[in-house]
Amino acid sequence: MKTLLSLFTLFLCISLSLNTGCGKNGDAAMAETDTPVTEITITGDDRMRFAPTRFTVRAGHRITLTLDNIGRMPKESMGHNLVILDQGVAPNAFAAASVGFPQNEYIAPQFENRVIAATTVLGPGEQETITFIAPATPGEYPFVCSFPGHTQARMVGIMIVIP
Numbered sequence: 001m002k003t004l005l006s007l008f009t010l011f012l013c014i015s016l017s018l019n020t021g022c023g024k025n026g027d028a029a030m031a032e033t034d035t036p037v038t039e040i041t042i043t044g045d046d047r048m049r050f051a052p053t054r055f056t057v058r059a060g061h062r063i064t065l066t067l068d069n070i071g072r073m074p075k076e077s078m079g080h081n082l083v084i085l086d087q088g089v090a091p092n093a094f095a096a097a098s099v100g101f102p103q104n105e106y107i108a109p110q111f112e113n114r115v116i117a118a119t120t121v122l123g124p125g126e127q128e129t130i131t132f133i134a135p136a137t138p139g140e141y142p143f144v145c146s147f148p149g150h151t152q153a154r155m156v157g158i159m160i161v162i163p
């Protein structure tokens with residue numbers, strides 16, 4: 001009976017997590033799968049890597065995303081942001097154009113209407129939480145760090161939007 005109850009709890013947890021996530025750990029553990037999340041924390045480090053590099057959300061849902069810069073190098077040489085781009089925007093083209101706009105958090109003004117959501121540039125040990133509405137159109141949306149050189153070094157990932 002106890003086993004049955006546990007199984008039921010597990011099943012309930014899985015069912016709930018489809019919509020709401022099953023607590024913070026559940027979200028983090030499932031971040032690399034195709035299970036949609038409403039809350040996600042992504043780290044950036046001194047090796048210019050995001051983790052996780054992909055996550056899944058449901059179209060039109062409100063998403064809370066935290067970027068956590070877990071590196072130790074100074075912001076001037078190893079700052080990180082996280083910019084989610086619209087479908088079809090080439091990450092390298094966006095990053096190349098954005099290099100010239102440090103005063104605009106490395107987001108080129110001509111691309112601003114192609115940005116789904118973005119954090120500011122963070123230094124070591126800093127975190128920033130943003131909320132945004134997931135796009136209505138399912139598909140794959142690239143996210144990048146547009147600090148100079150980082151997109152080219154593959155500090156990139158993908159947000160998957162499902163119906």
Ligand SMILES: [Cu+2]
Pocket residue numbers: 044048078079080081145146147150155
């Ligand atoms: Cu970066």
